[in-house]
Amino acid sequence: MSREAILEGIRRGLRRGPLPVDQQDMLRTRMARPPRHLIPARSRIPHAEQIALFMRNLEKEFATVQRLADANDIPGAVAEYLASQNLPPAFAMAPHPELQALPWDSRPMLRPEARRGAPTDQASLTHGFAGIAETGTLMLPSTPTRPTTLNLLPDTAMVLLRTSRIVGAYEEAWDLLRAENQDGRTAGFMPRNVMLVTGPSRSADIEQTLELGAHGPRRLHVFLLDDAG
Amino acid sequence: MQIHSPEFKQRATAALVDPGLQKALGRAKQGFQVKRAAAVAALPEFEALREIGREIKNHTLANLDFYLEEFAGRVEKAGGHVHWCSTADEARAAVLKICQAAGARTVTKGKSMISEELGVNEHLEKHGITPVETDLGEYILQIRDEGPSHIIAPAFHLNREDWEETFRRVHTDLPADRVFHERRDIMAEARTRLREKFLAADVGITGANFLIAETGSSVIVTNEGNGDLTQTLPRVHIALASIEKMVPTLEDATSLLRLLARSATGQDFSVYTTFSTGTRREAELDGPQEYHVVLLDGGRSNMLGTEYQDMLRCIRCAACMNHCPVYGAVGGHSYGWVYPGPMGAVLTPTLIGVEKAGHLPNASTFCGRCESVCPVKIPLPKMMRHWRDREFERHLSPATTRSALGLWAWLAQRPELYRAATGLAMGAIRLMGRKRGSFKSLPLAGGWTAGRDLPVPQGGSFMAQYAKSKRR
Numbered sequence: 001m002s003r004e005a006i007l008e009g010i011r012r013g014l015r016r017g018p019l020p021v022d023q024q025d026m027l028r029t030r031m032a033r034p035p036r037h038l039i040p041a042r043s044r045i046p047h048a049e050q051i052a053l054f055m056r057n058l059e060k061e062f063a064t065v066q067r068l069a070d071a072n073d074i075p076g077a078v079a080e081y082l083a084s085q086n087l088p089p090a091f092a093m094a095p096h097p098e099l100q101a102l103p104w105d106s107r108p109m110l111r112p113e114a115r116r117g118a119p120t121d122q123a124s125l126t127h128g129f130a131g132i133a134e135t136g137t138l139m140l141p142s143t144p145t146r147p148t149t150l151n152l153l154p155d156t157a158m159v160l161l162r163t164s165r166i167v168g169a170y171e172e173a174w175d176l177l178r179a180e181n182q183d184g185r186t187a188g189f190m191p192r193n194v195m196l197v198t199g200p201s202r203s204a205d206i207e208q209t210l211e212l213g214a215h216g217p218r219r220l221h222v223f224l225l226d227d228a229g
Numbered sequence: 230m231q232i233h234s235p236e237f238k239q240r241a242t243a244a245l246v247d248p249g250l251q252k253a254l255g256r257a258k259q260g261f262q263v264k265r266a267a268a269v270a271a272l273p274e275f276e277a278l279r280e281i282g283r284e285i286k287n288h289t290l291a292n293l294d295f296y297l298e299e300f301a302g303r304v305e306k307a308g309g310h311v312h313w314c315s316t317a318d319e320a321r322a323a324v325l326k327i328c329q330a331a332g333a334r335t336v337t338k339g340k341s342m343i344s345e346e347l348g349v350n351e352h353l354e355k356h357g358i359t360p361v362e363t364d365l366g367e368y369i370l371q372i373r374d375e376g377p378s379h380i381i382a383p384a385f386h387l388n389r390e391d392w393e394e395t396f397r398r399v400h401t402d403l404p405a406d407r408v409f410h411e412r413r414d415i416m417a418e419a420r421t422r423l424r425e426k427f428l429a430a431d432v433g434i435t436g437a438n439f440l441i442a443e444t445g446s447s448v449i450v451t452n453e454g455n456g457d458l459t460q461t462l463p464r465v466h467i468a469l470a471s472i473e474k475m476v477p478t479l480e481d482a483t484s485l486l487r488l489l490a491r492s493a494t495g496q497d498f499s500v501y502t503t504f505s506t507g508t509r510r511e512a513e514l515d516g517p518q519e520y521h522v523v524l525l526d527g528g529r530s531n532m533l534g535t536e537y538q539d540m541l542r543c544i545r546c547a548a549c550m551n552h553c554p555v556y557g558a559v560g561g562h563s564y565g566w567v568y569p570g571p572m573g574a575v576l577t578p579t580l581i582g583v584e585k586a587g588h589l590p591n592a593s594t595f596c597g598r599c600e601s602v603c604p605v606k607i608p609l610p611k612m613m614r615h616w617r618d619r620e621f622e623r624h625l626s627p628a629t630t631r632s633a634l635g636l637w638a639w640l641a642q643r644p645e646l647y648r649a650a651t652g653l654a655m656g657a658i659r660l661m662g663r664k665r666g667s668f669k670s671l672p673l674a675g676g677w678t679a680g681r682d683l684p685v686p687q688g689g690s691f692m693a694q695y696a697k698s699k700r701r
């Protein structure tokens with residue numbers, strides 16, 4: 001069995017047998033309560049400043065962001081954004097209860113379709129789980145109401161994020177996931193897929209020169225809904 | 230991948246006079262070095278993080294057997310399978326078996342250096358399965374039937390003209406006189422081509438930047454999004470990873486991720502950092518039905534407990550080659566196998582043998598820039614020196630080198646004689662070159678004077694000057 005051969009090879013190199021049980025327990029504790037390493041000072045700031053840092057970093061990474069005070073304004077903002085990019089009013093939307101509860105009727109021209117992503121989609125709207133101020137990164141885990149394909153296939157990805165979901169560092173976003181997400185299969189917190197997305201898709205493979213829109217979305221637009229006091 | 234490392238000298242000689250390649254290599258400074266320096270300067274904690282990165286990897290390696298088993302247990306729990314492979318042959322066979330069981334005809338691929346190491350593409354083709362590289366750089370290399378020349382920018386050696394010429398040659402259904410106004414037009418053409426392939430593929434193969442024991446996840450880091458499409462759309466996802474990709478927890482991976490993109494492309498964070506854990510869950514609308522991790526040893530466990538163990542800390546950022554004067558002069562293909570630059574000069578001899586790769590650790594000026602930019606502080610020059618020692622011990626270095634070194638050692642052990650002999654030689658050279666100031670050729674120094682003039686020595690020898698200053 002190669003499994004045994006590999007493990008034996010490792011132990012031979014390390015000049016020891018299998019780890020003693022007490023050491024294994026120590027390492028299991030380290031995994032169950034992961035030690036937190038150094039977190040850069042740039043994100044250890046008051047929440048209002050974290051929101052501002054998040055927005056600055058989003059724009060630095062070629063995303064666009066729009067702050068809204070009222071959830072009822074979102075359909076209008078979506079309609080205007082799509083029109084401003086010359087995109088049709090039909091778009092794929094994550095079947096997330098919070099998105100579905102928005103007053104889409106207020107904009108009868110809009111046609112949100114709650115489903116997974118399709119290869120011909122021009123635009124999508126998804127629900128951001130968390131925003132990470134440190135680098136302007138969105139945490140997008142996969143669940144039945146958050147299909148991964150919506151983050152990848154459309155040309156234009158729109159994301160709704162509440163300001164209360166903005167944290168400073170990646171570690172704090174993992175904390176949220178650990179606290180809030182339950183995976184039925186593993187009895188753990190880790191969903192099948194977690195994407196940390198920082199700006200629209202890009203490549204510098206041609207002459208080390210950055211171009212946007214490689215295989216994923218060419219545009220990333222964030223609607224930031226104020227709900228943090 | 231075929232091994233051409235023994236031909237390093239011939240390949241390097243040709244590379245030095247290849248104008249296209251030299252033009253491409255000239256982009257290393259603006260393309261990589263300047264960007265990295267800016268990203269590092271913007272994060273005051275970077276140096277402290279390097280030390281943390283080093284410790285995380287050392288801790289993992291010291292407990293690698295334990296963490297691999299924990300990882301494998303969690304992958305199985307999430308509905309995936311781990312295939313333990315001691316050798317490249319076993320790993321190739323495992324990949325083929327999964328593809329055949331899936332009835333695969335086409336397989337899409339994200340960029341993976343392990344795949345290059347294994348030669349997955351050739352193996353699949355031999356068995357009637359079509360692999361399609363989807364990373365923009367890998368896509369053009371597959372068309373051109375070339376290997377990558379860089380571990381994060383595989384087509385680093387190509388210029389825009391090469392891209393245009395290649396695409397015109399193979400995308401023959403498009404108008405031959407179409408104009409590529411911008412680089413993005415070239416990219417858009419590849420994007421359209423590859424969209425169809427993503428949708429038609431039965432299996433998607435990616436690499437892995439990290440494996441996480443805590444959650445049983447494999448992690449990929451990309452900018453294009455091709456890796457994500459590769460692992461999300463087909464029914465089956467295979468992640469290829471070597472055993473040293475292991476880290477214990479999400480926190481550990483996160484700290485290393487703060488180092489990775491900054492060291493590699495000079496970005497604060499790559500666009501897509503994605504954690505995959507098992508197969509599609511109940512009621513999910515997308516994601517693969519099968520998830521396999523092909524876990525390769527391939528010579529890594531042999532490095533543990535040796536002077537090369539530190540090399541297993543490598544997170545494949547490419548900072549060492551981006552800052553290497555030798556890589557910058559001869560390019561990645563000169564190194565003749567999968568891994569070029571300083572990390573390749575250390576790793577390649579461990580994986581394919583020093584008798585084949587002995588030139589690589591010799592192709593270094595020991596300037597030390599590689600070590601100074603390494604995010605996990607791998608002492609690369611020291612390890613190259615170990616390889617030179619090994620080569621000498623095993624009588625693999627050329628006879629002239631050996632006898633010259635032998636003569637030098639004999640002299641150096643006799644200081645009086647050494648000073649007399651060198652003093653005499655310097656005097657003679659000075660006398661001979663008195664008028665010219667430098668030599669265009671010199672007996673026994675043809676290797677030096679073939680490429681540049683040798684200046685005539687000035688002043689006394691080091692020992693003479695030292696004695697003089699002591700007297701003062």
